[in-house]
Every structure is written in C-alpha cells, then in structure tokens.
Amino acid sequence: MEGFNFTNASHNNISDPDGIKINLSRMDVVACIIISIGLCLTPVAIYAVCSLVRKNHVAPIYVINLLISDLIQFCCLIVVVAEEEKSMTYEIGFYLYDVGLMASVGFMVCVALERYLVIARPLWYSFKRAIKTPAVVCVVVWVLPVFISSTFWINENVYDIICATYLLLPLPLLIFFLGGSSRALSASRVSSDEKRRIVGILVLVLLIYTLLFMPTVIWQLGVSNDSSADLSFLFVQLSPLADLFLYVFMRKGTIDKLLASVCCCRMDSNVSSRMDSNNICSSSV
DSSP states (O other): OOOOOOOHHHHOOOOOOOOOOOHHHHHHHHHHHHHHHHHHHHHHHHHHHTTTTTTOOHHHHHHHHHHHHHHHHHHHHHHHHSSSSSSSHHHHHHHHHHHHHHHHHHHHHHHHHHHHHHHOOOOOOOHHHTHHHHHHHHHHHHHHHHHHGGGGGOHHHHHHHHHHHHHHHHHHHHHHHHHHHHTTTTTSOOOOOHHHHHHHHHHHHHHHHIIHHOOOHHTTTTOOOOGGGGHHHHHHHHHHHHHHHHHHHHHHHHHHHHHHHHHHHHHHHHHHHHHHHHHHHHOOO
C-alpha cells in the first residue's frame, strides 16, 4: 500500500528533475527521534487527560482519542522504518498509519467543534453533552478512516480523490469555528479564564492543521512536485507531537497565567501610551 502516496514517496529514494537520487536516510533518523519522544510523552499525556474526565465532560474524550490516534502513528512509524519495503508488514504498517492520521484530523475537528459549541451554542451543547453522543461520534471518526483507507485496494484514483477531499474539509470548518467563537465571546457567560483556554485551543488546532497538514494537502493535490514529499512527510510526522500541547491548553493554571500576562501587558502598554499622550498635551498647554 502506498499510504497517503506522500508517505511512501517520502520514505523511498526520490529523484530530482536532473535524475540525481537523493538519499533520505536522514529521514529515518528524524523519524526515530520523533518516535522516541512521542512514545515517551503520549502515554503520559493520555493518562493526564484521563484524569480530567468528569461526568458530562466531553472535551477530554475527543482529546484522548486524538492522542490514541497519535500513538498508533508512532507505532506504525516503527514498522515503516524497520521493515523492508513492499513486505506485508510494511504494507499493513502504512495502512494503519493512514487510519491513525486521518482519525487524528477528524478528532481535531471534533475538539474544535466542541469548544465552539461551548461558547456559541451553550444551550444546545448542554442538551447534547451526554456521554452517548461523543461515543457515537468517536465510533464514526474511527470507522470512516478505515473505510477510506480500504478504498485504496479497490481503486487508487478514487482513493486519492477521497483523501484529498477528506484532508481539505477541516480547513473551512476550523476557520468557521474560530471566527464564530470570537464573535460570540462577548455574549458568552463562560468565565474569562475558560474563554482564553477555548480560544487558545481553537487557535492551536488551526495552526497545527495549517502548518503541518496543509503541505501534505498541497502535495496530495499535485500542486507541488515529488521533491517536496520528504518535507511534507516530515511535517506530518511532527503533528502528533504538536497535539500534545492541547493538554497544556486544557489545564488550568500555567496557560491561564501566561495568557493573562499577555493581556495585562497589552493593557499596560495602552495605559502608558494614553498617559504619555496626556502628558504631552498638558505640557503643550
């Protein structure tokens, strides 16, 4: 199996336009470093997020599934690096890697949607926040990548079209969730600290998708050439590590103080500028 196409192309030797083969052995070294860090931190993050789960608390459920999909990617990367190409284990590793990668994109959208509903649709969210609803959503998000990845064995062209569509859909959704949440902030009854955490999560999810997944989408659509496949694959490998920051934004304490200090600095600068302007006016008088 070719994986997301870019995965297999990125892992193999790639020829540049002049026909010179590029040795990508350094990609394996980078992959090993990413795997080592991810396998150490992701289980710890999953345990820490599980401690946040409370009755009718939906957000950690999506984040836990997101981290599990990241853990699957790390394990499959071990297979990709260790096994010989075209072997059955190698093919299965890429298949599961695709499933984990697409599932992570789906759960990123779920996290952003849930945070958007907390601010923009609090009444609807309160009514639909029962544990049954997110459980059904999680099953759908897991089953859909399995079905999409299986289409590769039927028709590769259909698989490419479906994957490109699947990867492009989150972009307008994430932008809409962030914009809608920003507009609804003033009317929301959520506490200021919670508002900052929600906006921080939405911004972080959008940044992760834009910086780490969009190069892959561009490559998948054929806008860029094959020589950029290794760079796209590198960005995708880094995405599970970036997801770990979601736990930081969900915790009360450090991130609240950081965001509050940023806001205070901006307010202090505005006050000082006003005082300076008043002093100038008084001295001129």
